[in-house]
Amino acid sequence: GEQVEQRPPHLSVREGDSAFITCTYTDPNSYYFFWYKQEPGASLQLLMKVFSSTEINEGQGFTVLLNKKDKRLSLNLTAAHPGDSAAYFCAVSPSNSGTYQRFGTGTKLQVVP
Amino acid sequence: NAGVIQTPRHKVTGKGQEATLWCEPISGHSAVFWYRQTIVQGLEFLTYFRNQAPIDDSGMPKERFSAQMPNQSHSTLKIQSTQPQDSAVYLCASSLVRDISYEQYFGPGTRLTVL
Numbered sequence: 224g225e226q227v228e229q230r231p232p233h234l235s236v237r238e239g240d241s242a243f244i245t246c247t248y249t250d251p252n253s254y255y256f257f258w259y260k261q262e263p264g265a266s267l268q269l270l271m272k273v274f275s276s277t278e279i280n281e282g283q284g285f286t287v288l289l290n291k292k293d294k295r296l297s298l299n300l301t302a303a304h305p306g307d308s309a310a311y312f313c314a315v316s317p318s319n320s321g322t323y324q325r326f327g328t329g330t331k332l333q334v335v336p
Numbered sequence: 337n338a339g340v341i342q343t344p345r346h347k348v349t350g351k352g353q354e355a356t357l358w359c360e361p362i363s364g365h366s367a368v369f370w371y372r373q374t375i376v377q378g379l380e381f382l383t384y385f386r387n388q389a390p391i392d393d394s395g396m397p398k399e400r401f402s403a404q405m406p407n408q409s410h411s412t413l414k415i416q417s418t419q420p421q422d423s424a425v426y427l428c429a430s431s432l433v434r435d436i437s438y439e440q441y442f443g444p445g446t447r448l449t450v451l
Contacts, residue, residue, distance in 0.1 A: 255438070257439075265444070266427065266442040266443060266444045266445055267427070267429075267442040268442075269439065269440075269441075272439055312379060314379075316438060322384070322391075322392065322438060323369055323371075323381040323384050323392060323395075323438075324369075324381070324438075324440065325381065326371075326378060326379035326380075327378075328378045329378055329379075
């Protein structure tokens with residue numbers, strides 16, 4: 224079946240450094256793409272939603288890049304701080320008409336002071 | 337806005353018992369999704385409803401699992417004869433149907449432990 228692969232599974236960076244997470248997907252019909260943050264014991268918090276090809280989106284302290292040609296979605300946390308320590312998940316919506324999301328395997332990020 | 341409400345937050349059952357999990361979507365949201373999260377399998381889609389009608393249950397185990405949405409204000413996920421491998425966090429999410437991206441708002445989850 225269609226898959227979403229996320230790398231790396233674990234990432235440790237120093238405070239102030241960047242943290243880069245990548246997802247690759249196989250379904251060519253994927254249309255909407257999401258990044259979520261999950262703190263320990265908490266639910267999923269949406270960071271950003273993107274859908275245009277080769278799009279760079281900037282949020283608060285992070286950048287999301289979508290490359291539909293390569294079927295690659297990435298999240299770059301710039302100048303990470305300890306509050307960014309959490310699990311991060313990408314998700315792909317396999318339709319343009321509204322449906323469930325297919326999740327990546329997750330990245331556990333630790334930001335060390 | 338209280339967000340998506342899931343009850344109970346924690347449930348412990350003995351092997352072979354039944355477990356019913358409840359989800360109350362955000363008011364006005366007509367799409368409700370159920371996911372399961374485990375360390376081994378990650379986040380897996382189970383089933384979803386739109387305007388109370390079941391649309392896609394391709395992720396639901398064929399036996400023992402069932403889901404319903406009897407009215408627009410709640411959905412239930414029922415697991416009969418629970419097994420230890422059913423232990424997981426079950427997440428419910430809701431979205432606006434008119435948002436075609438189906439941006440989903442997740443509840444806090446129900447942690448099911450089967451002894």
